[in-house]
Amino acid sequence: MTATLPGRPFTVISLLPRLLNTNGDAGNARVLAQRIRWSGHDAQVVDVHSRADLPEQVDAVSIGSGTDAALIPARDALRTLVEELRVWSNSGVPILAVGTGWELLSWGIDLSDGTVLEGLGLVAGQAVPRKTRATDDIIIISKYGRLIGFENHARDYVGAEASPLGRVLYGSGNGTRSSGPQIEGLIMGEVFCTHLHGPVLARNPALADHLLRAAFSRHGLEYARGVRADSADATAQAARNEVAVRLGQNAE
């Protein structure tokens, strides 16, 4: 079957990995590229620090999380890519943004000193300060199954109620709401935003495979999980189960 792209590898870009990789979330790009290779296709990760690094074709985008000190330089660098980000999100290129990477795509970030850092306005909602940093395991129920990660954020997120990534079983997620279930993350088309570290795609390959199906279908290709993913995915399941059982949930 191996239909492949005309003369080029699948290209996953990792946006600003120098500024946005405090929690290792740039690793999500590595996960996508490896799973593409395991499915029998060529793949490469291109680190994009500025416009000059942009490859001609982009098949998937990963944005990690950084420290608050990096917020302004990261926002300013992302602004120079806002047109591309818009085109990608409108044309179904899967984009995963984690932590502050997600916050920067929003309307804005309310900082604890009362000022607002304007975001790129690509996704609805905004980040608002929370009383204490949320630093713990997090378990959510989503369309892509039970997702387990580690959250580590000093801000909640409001305005994602219309299309969250999932419902919180354990943890803080987007923050406590006055009514309705506690939710986590945001989805807009093939743009996925979340607080889950892990990296989320290594811990939860079902979500990774969803992004890959989206990337493949843009080229009329069908993504099929490679055999080499079997053992990695069994390991991921065991890692998730360790957390789930420790927190009083069932093993998968």
Next chain:
Amino acid sequence: MAVTEPARLSKRGFVTSVRYAPAILLGRAVRVLARWRKPGGGSAIPGVVVNRIAPGFLATTLNGFPLGLVIVTGSSGKSTTTKMLVAVLRAHGLTVFTNQSTANISQGLTSALLERVSLSGQIAGDVAVLEMDEGHGAFIAGSLTPRVVALTNVMVDQIDRFHDSEMVAVLLGKIAARATETVVLNADDRYLTDLGSSLDSTVGVARYGVTAEVLGQYPRGLGYAETAANRLPTGTGLQLTRVVGRDATVEFGADSHSIRLPARGIHYAVDALTALSTAQATLGDGFDPTIACAALSAMPAVFGRGEVVTVGGKTIEFVLVQNPSSFQLNVDSLEDGTEQILVIIGSDVRDPSYFWPVDTSRLDHVLIASGLKAHDIALQLAYDNVRVDCIEPDVPTALDAFLALPDPTSGVKTIIFSADGMRRTRAHLRLVSNAEDPV
């Protein structure tokens, strides 16, 4: 150069006040009681008591050493640096009071001082050398007046506690601001060079750094949150000019000396450089590079930090990873062709993505992944194309299986562990750590 006798070193005056005598007596009584109730335990309790009834005791005593107080702080390497500095100072004939960093530094120190102090408040010793956490700045702010403060580096290593490098730098700046004579700092760390140029002009700054050639050996850098743009110009501070395995060369202005490090790795070489620079600032003219380098070369390997041990006739090298930077440096400096590797990552690594900035592909083949986070580290290894033969979360089982294997044909059996993995390994193999300096 002649070694200055400690007795002839500048006298800053002993603490002679007797106003703490009742507190000291009470603290000692509590110490006896605490030990009587729980053998070997309760060491911090006398400290609590004394700090409550005589709050000035700790600061007055620490500030009162003839050669003053030296503080070593920074994100990483402070513990090794402190031990190295103490060894160098002792080799110069000084009696050194030192600590092991504890969560409650004030009570722990007070208890340690109580063991040594006479009723008149006098303590035998020439100098105090303290290792301090970034977060201990508040503790020293109003009370301690260190003569020398040494800053190791700013690394993004404790993501739960200190999220930002800026925040770490601010905390270190608070400690550095207490220095009365010299701030010793790593000139390759951008945050520290900035900190150095913002210091009060009444305080001297002693800089140390590696040469461009040494830095060039580490394309991923030395793990600092940000590397300074320029290397230290020759002749403006101690320079590390060469590191090969456990051998390093340090340039002291005109002459250069070689050192045999207690463990392989650039970070130990930089720790040694920090210790030498700090010893020089502390001893002034009394500093002798030959004595200092001999003392460093004679140090035993520190447990879990590149130490090679023999267990049941098998040689094992231990490699402790404390943060992503040290993990990467350790992976990069592993001997080529190391064919038997056991990795133990424990409950101390709460967020498994913490280690993902590390490229582990060079490990190539890991026999066993173990510890509470065994599956998480195995997952990272799998995505880095490292073959993992077996995942065994139970540490004793993994250790027994690993040791039972015949000796490797190349390299030595290598165990890479997090701090929690190290504790479990030490307990299971009944290894005692190298005798730490008694406080």
